[in-house]
Amino acid sequence: MTITMDHPSGYPGNEVSYRRFDDDASPLTEADIPVRPENRTKTDRAFSFIMGGCIVIAILFLLITFVIVIKHEPNRQSFNEAVMNEGGISNQEEFQDFSFKKFAWKLTLTSFISLGLTIIMAVLYRHATSFVVWGVLIISWAYFFIVTVALWWLNVDNIILKIIFTIVTVVLLCVLVFMKDKIRLVTMLFKEATKATFRMQAVFSVPAVTLLLLVIVWSIYIPATLYINFAGISSGSADSEYISGDFRITAVIFNTIITIWISEFLVSIQYMIVSGAVTKWYFTRNKELLGDPVYTSCYNTIKYHIGTAALGSLIITIVAVLRAILRALSQHSRFRVLVNCCMARIEEFIRFFTKNAFIVTAMHGTPFIQSGKRAVKLLTLNICNTITINSLGDFVLTMSSVLIVGLSVLFAYFILGLQVEKSENIYGCIFFVVVIALICCCTVLGTFETSFSTLFLCVCQDFLINNGIEKPYAMTRDLMEFLEDSKKTFAEKIEKKNLPKI
Template structure:
């Protein structure tokens, strides 16, 4: 809409005589002021490519990283199979071996006894726990879809109705815990009154900080409501994602299962050897020297696979949303999820592996830096090194923010996607690190409110119809964890939809088109990049 370009046309260098670039960007839209229009000039038009969704055949990108990932997987499975066939069956009977001074080795006793510890759990607790989790899992599906429909049609009402609960629920839980602990003799004896008051006051201070954050960002609530509404509408038009994405997660779990089995059997590779302990010879199990290396390989493969799957989900979401965004109003994209899956695990598989590797390395380095910060490492050198590492990690996050979204739309390689995304946002005065972060916090708050209310209801029902006693709190807490996981997945998907729509909106601005008017009406109010605005102002003054 607003362009005669063929939607099936892949990326190509734009023609400087194109009508879409001969006028001020989005001049047809009443929502942009002159300062919001990106400073295109003739050199920019000749230098930067024409960006659109690539419907055509895509070439394979970043193949070395795909080969490296497959090499990790093959080595993990290969050595795992070797571990199964090379295992030592004496591992389970190591306690029946004793040291023989004549042969100076460990030999198996002729008679051995084993002590079996019987772990008895109440069948009533397990029955109630099982039924509670099953019902929670079943109810989580309509809760997610109901929340999506409410956010689509009544976003403002849901957000403003949830805001008071961000304060009421923590206050209720804080007071309830304090009163219950004071009344209960066991808790009151283990937790003195002075400490209970201290925790009570501390929680109220945290609640006060939350209120202060809301007051400070109140002017952005209205924009956040609109962004969530637009993203919910986009997601509701692509409900097939709620089938494809959980299937990818289930596939990851099924992929993890044999690796876990391999790691278990790897511990069976070794032998029983004598060892001096407290002046006496005892028989212990000694693993083969290659077992720790295999554990490291398996753990690295699992971590890399997890980040690859996360990036694959982002890729599928972005590709599906982009096809919906760039299609005409009177058309419905066909097989958009299938084509996104085919591109993700086909031509762009190496790009996804590259992105997963980058994210995995960044998280591991950041975890190492955080752990070193809590140790006694001090001195100006360590401080400077931590600052440099943090700056480097921040720069990588900055470049990686929308890279996989752009790759899903265009089919470009990882490095070119990172460069082109940065240039795209810079040309259009859009921030590469800010979409509207408060929307994620609001969504998380809504999820916490819903899960807290559900947990309170579950706990009340369990206390009324069962004889669990204090165990009802544990069962309700586990139901809360399960619902949080499901709703957290919903928030994760909606966050990625927001970012995918943001990249599509940036492409629209860059081409001077309006494919989705309702998106432009909302995203045009996002703050522009301050540094680029300053450069634009200085350029204007110089002219």
């Protein structure tokens, strides 16, 4: 069965056809998107077992590590010295002086300021979307323009830096002048994304829980790695040798890879839960019958799609490990930079692919590869909008995060009075403030980013299965009116271009 649609402005103007997959036994209906839990099957189950086995092996490594620690009874003082020397701390007094007890209440205040700035930004995204999007783009262009002029005016020796800032300034100017329709569409999608997230406020708890789990995972990994590397090393006697070199290297490498995989897995679960909830919100025409989409999406993901999240996160982990290996093997500095840039772009593409595959899995309940194919077909039909909208959306959210972090550091500088303190405390406190601000941004703005990407794919799917007449669109009235206005504007422009000259 082939569906033909005529895209309004903001989408490709040509008619395109889309053939349903062979696995679609019946036409997709409103109740089928997202697929009900009783109609779902467990996807990519093998990878959930593979991940479980790897975690068991990692736990065995940890148990063997602690057994050897207890057996050899490593010198606690030598262990502490090894850790402090690795961190560049000369003595215990300096380590104690590094604590922030006297700044505790001020750091707490700056943390609440970071949270407040993030909440203000979220409210502005909800109620003044156009102001935020255009404001971020204009402020960003002004910043890059000023820096570019300063770099050329001061004759800075770094020509690469000058070229990069010049290109970014010109591209932003072209976006502001020639891509107003795309910016309006991005603004509309942001408005719908924030409407969905504020309607389902429980969705903000998902990244918070993910962050807590990540803290637990890395809190286990870091001490275990330190014991493997440092325990008993500085005592000097043969009896206190902690562990053989080969085993130590194997344990560190394996535990590092598994920890990265688990971290990516938790982030993938978060992405799938949020996208599933937003998909439910989008395709439910009567929002009063929405129910609890966050709970439903969480139930579907954990019960049916753990294997899909494990497979997607494994692919990302493999690419990240290959990037680290190639970078370590690169001897020449310029070649290392080239390899790092190329692998970074590949990793970015893989992340983009897996995220959209997760969205389709949450939408249709299909396995990872099948969901990836469907996502690619949807996105390639709208390739121009896929590139511009996702790039603009990511840029706006990134610059919003940079603005929040910058303001948080500025407030912290004046509140803490760090200019009269020791340099160690300056860097430590600023690092703490930056981390807290990034956590707030990832919790709130990261949820907006997931909702934004999910809504774009939902709109593409909506145009494929509905025609607006016999099958009404599932999109909200505001989005439908915006697209209809864009369609009329597009038709008027075409009509003016076809008018004969007088």
